[in-house]
Amino acid sequence: MPGKSKSDEKDTKRRAEKSETVFDSLRKKGHRITAQRETILAIFREQEHGTHLSAEELYSILKERGSNVSLATTYRTLKLLSQLGLLRELDFAEGHKHYELKQDNVPHQHIICLGCNTTLEFEDHFLEEAGQKIGSRYNFDVIDAQFKIFGMCPNCREQKRKTGRPTNR
Numbered sequence: 001m002p003g004k005s006k007s008d009e010k011d012t013k014r015r016a017e018k019s020e021t022v023f024d025s026l027r028k029k030g031h032r033i034t035a036q037r038e039t040i041l042a043i044f045r046e047q048e049h050g051t052h053l054s055a056e057e058l059y060s061i062l063k064e065r066g067s068n069v070s071l072a073t074t075y076r077t078l079k080l081l082s083q084l085g086l087l088r089e090l091d092f093a094e095g096h097k098h099y100e101l102k103q104d105n106v107p108h109q110h111i112i113c114l115g116c117n118t119t120l121e122f123e124d125h126f127l128e129e130a131g132q133k134i135g136s137r138y139n140f141d142v143i144d145a146q147f148k149i150f151g152m153c154p155n156c157r158e159q160k161r162k163t164g165r166p167t168n169r
Ligand SMILES: [Zn+2]
Pocket: 050, 051, 052, 100, 108, 109, 110, 121
């Protein structure tokens, strides 16, 4: 991994600034910013770009940090933060949910390998706009627009060519 560049630092700063306005808007909507929610958002902000955490993964990070939060509360908080548009709830190929920080400045989508579950991200403004447009057609306030592409990654394709099967899970 290359070291943090200037633009990364700027990015982190911008994200920190954004989180303040996020908390302000939460307060205005009457949601209490519990230390727990704050901690959870902070954990997501610390993750390397492109990281997706499951509730269980987040839960074990919280435990490592000495939090006494329950798994049920972790689930509920993730749901709430997703409904508020702060996190994105993602349903990948393996069928259980992952979460990531929602960053309005970088709308990104996912391409998922059905062989090994590798998940890559790609940026595309057009898909985000299409989601907004279709949502407004139904008079929805669109919180998120997700587009998933499923397929076989080059590794699995090669594996399949050799053995007739994709990579073992
Ligand atoms: Zn992602």
